[in-house]
Amino acid sequence: AQTVTQSQPEMSVQEAETVTLSCTYDTSESDYYLFWYKQPPSRQMILVIRQEAYKQQNATENRFSVNFQKAAKSFSLKISDSQLGDAAMYFCASPTSSGGGADGLTFGKGTHLIIQP
């Protein structure tokens, strides 16, 4: 079974500082996408950033960037210049593959990010 592990149940960061959320995953696929989703208290899952596994360059979306280490199956999310609106649960996700295509996404248990003003 595919697994996604987020080892930090909760992280706290001062406003305007930088924080890194960790994620490791397990897959037998060679090419795939990886995703970070944000879920604020309103509960809507919002796609933050995606990484294409066949690209060596780390993805960046404004203040959000990833550190992707394919060999280590590590996919961390860095948030720069943290803002109060970044407070949320963050989930790492990888496709669940049955060999003929993705069945869905496998999610980690999430990291609760707290922003201290």
Place this chain on the structure above:
Amino acid sequence: DAGVTQSPTHLIKTRGQHVTLRCSPISGHKSVSWYQQVLGQGPQFIFQYYEKEERGRGNFPDRFSARQFPNYSSELNVNALLLGDSALYLCASSLETGLFYEQYFGPGTRLTVT
């Protein structure tokens, strides 16, 4: 463009009852997936449908079923509800199915079983 929509927003049912949850994907998206999110956990995959056919199923009992309609909307049905079925049910749509397509989520349906 409208995002993924789900109805109803909240639902309260009694043990043993049946429930139907509905989802409309983003216009042009052909694939719909369903997830169950228990409080404090990440979403767990239930079903994926593509072009009206089931493409995958997670580790859920046969009490859970789903279907996709010609307009790509979808229904999730749960029979003989148990207290443990209380959760947020999320629907996600993607343009196609496969390892290289992003899934966009709806706001969810909060199901409470008493």
